[in-house]
Amino acid sequence: MTDFDLVPAPETTAVEIADAYGHLIGGAWTSPSGNRMSSINPANEEVLTEFSVAGADEVSAAVGAAREAFKSWSVLPGRERGKFLFAIARRIQERARELAILETMDGGKPIKESRDVDIPEAAKHFFYYAGWADKLRFAFPGREVGAVGVAGQIIPWNFPLLMAAWKVAPALAAGNTVVLKPAETTSLTALRLGEIAQEVGLPPGVLNIVTGAGETGAALVDHPDVDKIAFTGSTVVGKAIAKSVAGTGKRLTLELGGKSPHIIFADAAIDEAVEGIVQGIFFNQGHVCCAGSRLFVEESILEVITEKLHRRIQTIRVGDPLDKNTDLGAINSKEQWEIIQGFLKTGAEEGATLHSPSKGEVPKRGYWVPPCFFTGVEPAHTIAREEIFGPVLSVMTFRTPSEAIERANNTPYGLAAGVWTDKGAKALEMAHQLKAGVVWLNSYNRLDAASPFGGYKESGFGREGGRQGILPYLKVDG
Numbered sequence: 001m002t003d004f005d006l007v008p009a010p011e012t013t014a015v016e017i018a019d020a021y022g023h024l025i026g027g028a029w030t031s032p033s034g035n036r037m038s039s040i041n042p043a044n045e046e047v048l049t050e051f052s053v054a055g056a057d058e059v060s061a062a063v064g065a066a067r068e069a070f071k072s073w074s075v076l077p078g079r080e081r082g083k084f085l086f087a088i089a090r091r092i093q094e095r096a097r098e099l100a101i102l103e104t105m106d107g108g109k110p111i112k113e114s115r116d117v118d119i120p121e122a123a124k125h126f127f128y129y130a131g132w133a134d135k136l137r138f139a140f141p142g143r144e145v146g147a148v149g150v151a152g153q154i155i156p157w158n159f160p161l162l163m164a165a166w167k168v169a170p171a172l173a174a175g176n177t178v179v180l181k182p183a184e185t186t187s188l189t190a191l192r193l194g195e196i197a198q199e200v201g202l203p204p205g206v207l208n209i210v211t212g213a214g215e216t217g218a219a220l221v222d223h224p225d226v227d228k229i230a231f232t233g234s235t236v237v238g239k240a241i242a243k244s245v246a247g248t249g250k251r252l253t254l255e256l257g258g259k260s261p262h263i264i265f266a267d268a269a270i271d272e273a274v275e276g277i278v279q280g281i282f283f284n285q286g287h288v289c290c291a292g293s294r295l296f297v298e299e300s301i302l303e304v305i306t307e308k309l310h311r312r313i314q315t316i317r318v319g320d321p322l323d324k325n326t327d328l329g330a331i332n333s334k335e336q337w338e339i340i341q342g343f344l345k346t347g348a349e350e351g352a353t354l355h356s357p358s359k360g361e362v363p364k365r366g367y368w369v370p371p372c373f374f375t376g377v378e379p380a381h382t383i384a385r386e387e388i389f390g391p392v393l394s395v396m397t398f399r400t401p402s403e404a405i406e407r408a409n410n411t412p413y414g415l416a417a418g419v420w421t422d423k424g425a426k427a428l429e430m431a432h433q434l435k436a437g438v439v440w441l442n443s444y445n446r447l448d449a450a451s452p453f454g455g456y457k458e459s460g461f462g463r464e465g466g467r468q469g470i471l472p473y474l475k476v477d478g
């Protein structure tokens with residue numbers, strides 16, 4: 001445990017942010033429209049800029065531009081498309097510092113995460129799918145492959161540029177054209193991606209970006225000339241999208257919420273496991289769809305785990321996201337902060353015990369939730385069932401592996417799971433029986449562009465990443 005304070009190490013904020021932004025449609029930026037929404041820095045509540053709100057007309061114009069561009073982009077040789085993707089990846093790397101600063105200012109996440117995770121991973125996705133662009137025949141040997149058409153892509157606020165990369169890179173590699181709708185609270189880096197597309201000479205209309213709130217997303221989903229919808233966000237909105245797409249012939253992939261279990265056996269390497277659990281839930285303020293938000297501890301080690309968690313949480317530095325020492329930044333928006341506060345209240349009311357052993361004060365302005373965990377949680381408690389999407393861990397116990405599996409699988413979600421044990425056979429058996437799209441053994445939150453990611457049940461369907469991630473963007477014959 002550290003009992004000293006670090007000298008502040010603030011990252012510069014010398015990045016250009018315009019007063020207002022328009023949309024990228026057909027290779028040109030529209031003037032900022034009269035209908036705008038403010039983007040707030042959640043760490044100090046200052047207005048950073050204003051985004052235009054696209055209505056049905058702008059969405060139609062963007063879809064039209066994508067349709068026009070599809071004619072030539074879809075027949076461009078894969079190796080030529082790949083060159084554009086490589087160029088985008090390299091430009092993301094060149095502009096990495098600026099992108100990381102913007103991501104942190106706009107979304108509240110610590111600079112060390114945006115610098116070391118979000119931006120490099122976004123570049124990696126473009127590099128990875130650039131590699132597939134001229135090898136699609138080999139991805140699906142003996143079969144004819146072709147692009148699907150115009151893809152409408154709607155993304156959330158927790159990994160703004162990275163979620164854009166997850167969706168845009170495979171779509172373009174496969175020869176589709178795109179209309180992207182970023183989240184209303186975090187559109188800045190998606191718009192920078194539009195700039196980058198222009199810088200590398202991506203043909204007009206191949207990537208269009210329209211900003212706005214839920215109505216803009218709905219207009220994109222409902223547009224008759226869109227061939228495929230890819231959505232990442234909440235299960236509620238995902239279900240609504242599934243309903244409106246049903247029967248239209250549009251393709252759909254959904255990456256939705258989660259309530260992922262983390263299971264720790266008494267035979268695990270305890271200190272490593274505690275570190276993995278801490279990273280699994282407190283990374284990015286718990287704004288992670290696959291966050292390990294339910295911890296199942298083998299009963300005999302509950303006391304030691306609780307004590308270690310308590311001590312470790314005290315060393316988590318909460319505060320200015322632009323400070324390079326900060327571990328846990330600001331909650332993304334006032335709305336999300338209120339949702340988390342509601343769960344903290346409900347957790348206590350339902351009889352669980354809150355442990356919030358953070359040191360120091362959080363800044364006066366901005367939206368902050370220090371890391372915390374609940375013990376005495378029952379499976380029926382709200383905090384054991386519903387996605388909190390904040391730095392809040394619910395700790396429960398189990399006695400046998402089969403009880404752990406039963407309790408872990410007792411959820412409508414199925415996105416991810418973590419298992420900590422030093423017994424290989426036990427780990428593999430658990431992985432086999434856990435109903436989750438990804439199961440991490442003695443690690444957590446390990447993602448890779450080459451590895452597919454996605455959920456079961458109410459966590460959605462379809463995969464992103466890897467060879468599987470390109471399939472939703474291809475017509476495969478034979």
Ligand code: NAP
Nearest residue numbers: 155156182183184213214217218233234237255256257289
């Ligand atoms: P959300 O409200 O579902 O929003 C996601 C995106 O959809 C945003 O761009 C949003 O626009 C837009 N949207 C809202 N209503 C819409 C509608 N009726 N039709 C079309 N688009 C609409 O989710 P969120 O609260 O921003 O994000 C948090 C959720 O995303 C969590 O539940 C989390 O688990 C999930 N998530 C899942 C994954 C995954 O890979 N499985 C990854 C990240 C996040 P506005 O921003 O303007 O509202």
Ligand code: MG
Nearest residue numbers: 039040106185
């Ligand atoms: Mg913002």
